[in-house]
Amino acid sequence: MTAEEDGRELKAGERTRDRVLLRGARVVLPDGVADDATILVEGGLIARVATDDELSSEARDAREFDLRGATLYPGFVDVHIHGAVGVDALAASAEDLRRVARFLASRGVTSWLPTLVPAPDEDYRRAVGAIATLMREQDEEATTVSDRERPPSARALGVHYEGPFVNTAQCGALRTRYFRTFADASSLEGVAAIDDPRAVHLMTVAPEIEGGVALVGELCGRGWIVSVGHTRADAQTLDAARGAGARHLTHFFNAMSPLHHRAPGVVGWGLLADDVTCDVIADGVHCHPLALRLALRCKGADRLALISDAVLPAGLGDGDYEVWGETITVEGGRTRNARGSIAGSVITSLDAARMMLALGARPHEVARMASLTPARLLGVEDSCGSIEEGKRADLVAIDDGGQVRLTLIAGRVAFDAAEK
Template identity: 45%
Template sequence: MRTSRRILLYGGRLVLPDRLLEPGWVLIQGGIIQEVSAAEKLPSADERLDVSGYYVAPGMLDLHIHGSAGVDVLTATAEDLHRWARFLLRHGVTRFLPTTVPADPTQYAHVRATLAEYVPEQERDPRAASILGVHFEGPIVSPRRPGALNPRDFRTFRSLRDVEDLLTWDIPARPFVRMMTLAPEVEGGLALIEELRRRGFRLAIGHSEASFEICEAAAERGVTHVTHFPNALAPLHHRQLGVVGWALLEERVTLDLIADGHHLDRRMVALVKKVMGTDRLALISDAIAAAGLGDGQYEIWGEMIRVVNGRTENAAGALAGSVITLRDAVRHLLQWGVPLPEAMRMATLVPARVLGVAEAFGALEPGKRADVLVLDEQLRPHLVLRDGEIVRLSEEPPSPVGTP
């Protein structure tokens, strides 16, 4: 429940979308950011928190995450979702989209029922990240680019009957974003895009071998995002540019990347950043249930997935998601030379824009929801505010910014 108390965070290094503001302060009331400033005179507040020596940043949004902490969305109970959400908040994620892989109608029905049970009650616990919606990775994707997805559950689109189990997900929560990753070249793909856009879906191209021309046709119908670029896409060819070439040339397109050090070489990240900048690049974790559990063998999606030195692999040798958190992805970008404001923007404001919720989330700006992180030098959360509710994650403060 949102509090009407005025809360002031002061003295920290504010991570804004385009710069660091140091020292600065953030005033919060009613779960909303009221003011962000570096003025010397501090406003009145019911509770003042001195965060000198720490970063103050917006909460992170993970728009593509299958599981963590032993929980997978396909098999989760409401209690499992709660455990997963608490795990994510401890790692700085305040909002997320549980992401399904292609599944049979019974599995989709289970996920829908579990979300319908859990989501309307989730705001009662400020120590847990909030579910913003659901992301369907497939099932209308290309069997030629399956990645770790099981082609057994792939579909084509001839009529609404082919996707009716994915259309009735009207969970009583606001917002509740429905997103789908699809391959527009699959039979009925462009018609499906038109139908889903009419129903308010956010759409992305992924697991695809679409031609440049089909991508343009998809964009005309409202698709302007690409999932885990350039993984599970046909490689760039000098005569067949495909999704990769289209995404790099089309200025309307946003991309998301898995910066785990396995899905992409750091130089590929640098190349994409050089071509596109970071205003249109989002980070995702693409994490699976093994995230947070360490190396080992895990049964996920009906098969055994090995994790060795943080790299996932299924029996066919394909990468099968990741075991990072979004905080890990941001830290990797910092190690690869990306400035902190840009790296954090890729985990906050850009995902919010992709999901159409940037008016409420993604930046330390007046009028936005007060999802705020207080981070140490290693970006470990010391305090988290979700909708203005303070969650203290450690009794002993971590090393402040600048401490060796």
């Protein structure tokens, strides 16, 4: 049923998303910053990026936002996030996921990949069903619901399976009892896929496990994106995984063999592999600031993505929380489980972006790391990931204090600090 048949076609007055004018911001473009630029959004897309004078005559009927004093970035894309605000993607309903998506929008995240830790088939199936429902609802709402009725939330793009085909010797906070090995295609039967041709499927794999390299080939053959992680693979196996189609490394430095001069490990291989991208948890806890700078220096902003790896307590503050069957304590922005290991982060992409800025990265490099590089990894860079004419108007305005002032998703107001 179309929106019209359903009688829910929006009236002209409700189509606030049709034309939006953003004035006065410093605009972070792919290669630098334009001061005091104006952006015209039409039909959910970035129609024009120009100086103020050029646009004032042709945008009279647009809804205007004065963004003086703010910096406008492309909306952030987080490819590794388990949950937030009390919700874990593995146990979430579509409504729970929407709460996360709303929270993310308030932090400037406009696209995300709900991420699942190793679990039984049944949990996977339920979780993927909820993600599919949210994706369908978000699609429908884009044309049938007004912003005020239901503000848009960060788009779920698909699913990221972190494991279960990973190395028990690099398990991190993952539950090893659900780890698996790969024999043939039947080994993937319990790993549910989203029945939607646009859905992104990403899996973090350790290629050195039994059948690991064959698994990389099998997944790539199905159109899945493979990232190498939770791994101690040697260089030969990493080369084989790359040959089979893996082109990314999951939370670089964490849960992988480190760089030693006599055993350069996955880290040494990754720093040198120019055709491989990496992502990092830029929270200042998982990686020392010098390690983050090293990654940026070696990989460059086009090969380094920022992720949150956030878990359920993100957005809730300090305390004890039940996550994946154990108690996780959050104290001063750090998580730890009963064994004393770090168990995910409580940051968002916004915090990661601020961290990289504080470490000296330039705004356009941060925009690439937080938006364009992850968008490219997921194959959605033609529609989002940078502020360029013709792309979807997924935008976040950040004030000088580092707080989000405005988030637009496809030109619709997802968060407006002035209304809080």
